[in-house]
Amino acid sequence: MVDYIARDGVALLQVNNPPVNALSHHVRVAIEEGLKKAGQDPRIKSIVISGKGSFIAGADIKDVSKPTILELCDLIESSGKPVVAAIKGFALGGGHEIAISCHYRIAHEKSKFGFPEVDIGILPAAGGTQRFPRLVGLEAALDLIPSGRHIGAAQAFKLGIVDKVVRGDAVEEAVKFAKSIAGEPLVDRRTSQRPVMGAENAFLAAAVKLAMKKKKGMIAPIVCLSVSFMGSLLPFEQGIQVEAAEAVVVFTSGQMGALQYAFFAQRAAPKWLLPCGASFKTVKGRPIRNAAVIGAGTMGTGITMAMLNAGIPVTLVEQDRKFLDKGVSLLKLLYAGSVSLRKITQDQCDAILSKLNTAVGYKSLTNVDLVIEAVYENMALKKQIFAELDRICPPETFLWTNTSALDIDEIASATRRPDKVLGTHFFVPAYHMKLLENVRGKLTSAETVASAQMFGTRIGKIPVVVGNCHGFVGNRMLHKYVYEADFLIEEGCWPEDVDMVAENFGLPLGPFKVRDLSGLDIRVRGLLEQAKAAGIEINPATRFLNGERISLLSKSLVDKGHCGRKTGRGFYNYGKPGGKIPLNDRFIKDVIVEYCAERGIERRKVAYQEIEERLFLPLINEGFKILEEGIASKPEDIDTIWLLGYAWPRHTGGPMYYANMVGLDKIYNRICHYNELHKHSAHWQPSLLLKKLAASKTPMKDWMEVAQASSKL
Numbered sequence: 001m002v003d004y005i006a007r008d009g010v011a012l013l014q015v016n017n018p019p020v021n022a023l024s025h026h027v028r029v030a031i032e033e034g035l036k037k038a039g040q041d042p043r044i045k046s047i048v049i050s051g052k053g054s055f056i057a058g059a060d061i062k063d064v065s066k067p068t069i070l071e072l073c074d075l076i077e078s079s080g081k082p083v084v085a086a087i088k089g090f091a092l093g094g095g096h097e098i099a100i101s102c103h104y105r106i107a108h109e110k111s112k113f114g115f116p117e118v119d120i121g122i123l124p125a126a127g128g129t130q131r132f133p134r135l136v137g138l139e140a141a142l143d144l145i146p147s148g149r150h151i152g153a154a155q156a157f158k159l160g161i162v163d164k165v166v167r168g169d170a171v172e173e174a175v176k177f178a179k180s181i182a183g184e185p186l187v188d189r190r191t192s193q194r195p196v197m198g199a200e201n202a203f204l205a206a207a208v209k210l211a212m213k214k215k216k217g218m219i220a221p222i223v224c225l226s227v228s229f230m231g232s233l234l235p236f237e238q239g240i241q242v243e244a245a246e247a248v249v250v251f252t253s254g255q256m257g258a259l260q261y262a263f264f265a266q267r268a269a270p271k272w273l274l275p276c277g278a279s280f281k282t283v284k285g286r287p288i289r290n291a292a293v294i295g296a297g298t299m300g301t302g303i304t305m306a307m308l309n310a311g312i313p314v315t316l317v318e319q320d321r322k323f324l325d326k327g328v329s330l331l332k333l334l335y336a337g338s339v340s341l342r343k344i345t346q347d348q349c350d351a352i353l354s355k356l357n358t359a360v361g362y363k364s365l366t367n368v369d370l371v372i373e374a375v376y377e378n379m380a381l382k383k384q385i386f387a388e389l390d391r392i393c394p395p396e397t398f399l400w401t402n403t404s405a406l407d408i409d410e411i412a413s414a415t416r417r418p419d420k421v422l423g424t425h426f427f428v429p430a431y432h433m434k435l436l437e438n439v440r441g442k443l444t445s446a447e448t449v450a451s452a453q454m455f456g457t458r459i460g461k462i463p464v465v466v467g468n469c470h471g472f473v474g475n476r477m478l479h480k481y482v483y484e485a486d487f488l489i490e491e492g493c494w495p496e497d498v499d500m501v502a503e504n505f506g507l508p509l510g511p512f513k514v515r516d517l518s519g520l521d522i523r524v525r526g527l528l529e530q531a532k533a534a535g536i537e538i539n540p541a542t543r544f545l546n547g548e549r550i551s552l553l554s555k556s557l558v559d560k561g562h563c564g565r566k567t568g569r570g571f572y573n574y575g576k577p578g579g580k581i582p583l584n585d586r587f588i589k590d591v592i593v594e595y596c597a598e599r600g601i602e603r604r605k606v607a608y609q610e611i612e613e614r615l616f617l618p619l620i621n622e623g624f625k626i627l628e629e630g631i632a633s634k635p636e637d638i639d640t641i642w643l644l645g646y647a648w649p650r651h652t653g654g655p656m657y658y659a660n661m662v663g664l665d666k667i668y669n670r671i672c673h674y675n676e677l678h679k680h681s682a683h684w685q686p687s688l689l690l691k692k693l694a695a696s697k698t699p700m701k702d703w704m705e706v707a708q709a710s711s712k713l
């Protein structure tokens, strides 16, 4: 766990706990033993702490509550022999706290530093909230501790975290340095003994405001701020007492469990398993050497960029030169923006763009490993494209479709290779959003799934395999939330009432602000197409479609020119087309009241609790139906989709984890209650799996056993 290597008067303690050198209990004990051994050996004059491969990525998240890192940090700092941290890779969390307890820090130029504790719901409670401000000053500490942000070695040097940045072997350099400082006094090298620079509170309010915005609803960042600030006014030992007392607050808040769950859920989600038993362990994917994207709209260019950024050569294809040129200009503009923001250099930008080819028509696609079609959502068009691609592309080429809801099997039926057809549901903007829903059809092969998962990871996404149904996992659940939001308005809420509840729950924007952003006309068009497909003519009195309650409120607004932000008015008034600040509007309220009156809907006061339950319970219920049907293979997949694709508040773990926290029996009873009241909405019919799990009180880790046993009956 920790190798002890004594050489020329220096004891090198090298942590060896793959994959990331997490500080498990045994590692902590072994470092302590090494320090004691070195302290007692008169031949040893100085000590170096390093990690094999990387430095230390922090406490082991599985046993984070064992509070011995604090003592370890004190032991390091109080050592009579100089201790030097040799940092390669990551010095995070408890690893960072160990580094700043050392008397000196030598770092490789590519190393990274940060306090990600807040993102798993805790504090740097091994003295980090007290030592760090003493090392870098209060302003930088109040920026870095609550944000959880990683910084590179160059910035760490500027801030005074590291004493020297090296290009070569950090351990060798540290050992050399440790020898050179043997016997030197350490008084001013003990971080805890320094005063806090910049302890005036002018920037405290700004830091609190920022933490409330960026880490909405999370307790740990705010506690970090207050503890670091209070500590700056106190002697170190008293600051440590405050830190310990506040650590209990975050450790017992419930958010820690949810955030730790989210951390592991996100890492478990790419590990796929199909109902046939094939899995990431048994099937290898085929690497993608080159690809083509059909469609140079927002999605197509975004997907192209995601691939180019990962070094995959891409041919961007359109049927019309004008559209192609427009897409390429947009793409070049985005890269130019990255250059001017210094996210990439001009040379990197040129290297990326050198891998971009363009084509009008599909004829040139005779030598590609993968084609991703990203035209607009129209089944007939997609089938026509797939049939043509099937004729032109080599038989082994994967044909994937970017769709957010359409039937993958029907698209695959247009080809002679349905085993190589799969849905890749990217989220907007596709070059940035981390989530990729990989949708397997009935005939999609395990090799295709494995290849899509490998591809997703390569382009920097978290890929999650889901089954084929309307809307897949994310949008299928979202639709229920959107429906209920509309019904709440019909029944008496104003848009701002509903949005406030959703935002208080932790979502960045409520459903109506989101709708204004994406455009009301889009949903209305979808609804009208659905009605047309069902052979139903919509008229002002229509309230049901195929026996299901629908709301045409958006249509009434669109008919009056309210299409959202782009027209300056939607559910809110934005002052001008393209305006960004939503204002409540009497005229919009009049439209709502008139709409209800025309349909004889009596408006009433809807309580806060009802709004919250009606927004989130149908979505959760749908999640259980998705598990029951095998559309998702584990609850972690659903939660990952919601955390990454829909900005679900991370400190509640995701909808399935949240349901488990609230209690499945309570969730089930409330769904039954609303099912009694809303017979015309199938989304209130309780999931059978939820019913079983609630009755059996099955722990979350065993839900899938119950789901699988039920599906075999």
Ligand SMILES: CCCCCCCC/C=C\C/C=C/C(=O)SCCNC(=O)CCNC(=O)[C@H](O)C(C)(C)COP(=O)(O)OP(=O)(O)OC[C@H]1O[C@@H](n2cnc3c(N)ncnc32)[C@H](O)[C@@H]1OP(=O)(O)O
Binding pocket: 019, 020, 022, 057, 058, 059, 060, 061, 062, 064, 065, 066, 067, 068, 069, 070, 090, 092, 093, 094, 095, 116, 117, 120, 122, 123, 124, 125, 126, 247, 248, 251, 264, 267, 268
């Ligand atoms: C009652 C009151 C008591 C009060 C007592 C208070 C005491 C508290 C004292 C101290 C506080 C200190 C806390 C901490 O240090 S918390 C941990 C902080 N560190 C992190 O959050 C880092 C998390 N890790 C990462 O960000 C990344 O893993 C990475 C950047 C280091 C590397 O990324 P990458 O190369 O992409 O690898 P993966 O993320 O895929 O990880 C590989 C593998 O390793 C597992 N893993 C990573 N980090 C940890 C960890 N810290 N603990 C346990 N396991 C970890 C990860 O799950 C992957 O596993 P796999 O899926 O099985 O392969």
